[in-house]
Amino acid sequence: METARKKRWQDEQTVKQLVARLNRIEGQVRGIKRMIEEDAYCDDVLNQISSIQSALNGVAKLLLEKHMKSCVKDQLLDGDEQVIDEVLKTIFKMIR
Template identity: 45%
Template sequence: MAGYQEHRDGVLRRLRLIEGQVRGVQRMVEEDTYCVDVLTQISATNAALRSVALVMLDEHLNSCVTEAIVGGGEQVKVKVGEASRAISRLVRA
């Protein structure tokens, strides 16, 4: 089971809102909206995606990584490594 299962509906709701934001940006471009206004909406969309990413990371740490630590063994290194790489990707983005 995915670690975010408990918050799945909330994550999906946020992603649908982000999808609407992206469509709105597309519409703004189609309508030749002022560049700075488009950039403002792109920035808001990026912030919303980062917010969802942080929820997913938190869920991963609190479920998958925690379960691996409790279970011990090689899975601890695997799950911590996954989390570390995910954090690295988020920081670079």
């Protein structure tokens, strides 16, 4: 994807929101490491992992929304339909 075609989606408020969420997720991952090193009960660790998965899902959904409403829309309006195949490939990974 040449960078030139990608308009900056710089939206300070979203960047801040995403970085804050990712900071929390990073902390949760470290927390799980500690739980495992301290031989915590597996069930508790597994539930922590599920909560990280949900948090990551939230980040992905916010990003997908921003992406669809900026890059995907702009490239479509520029007549570049290839962006649909690109975003579908990404969405299909998210659906698994």
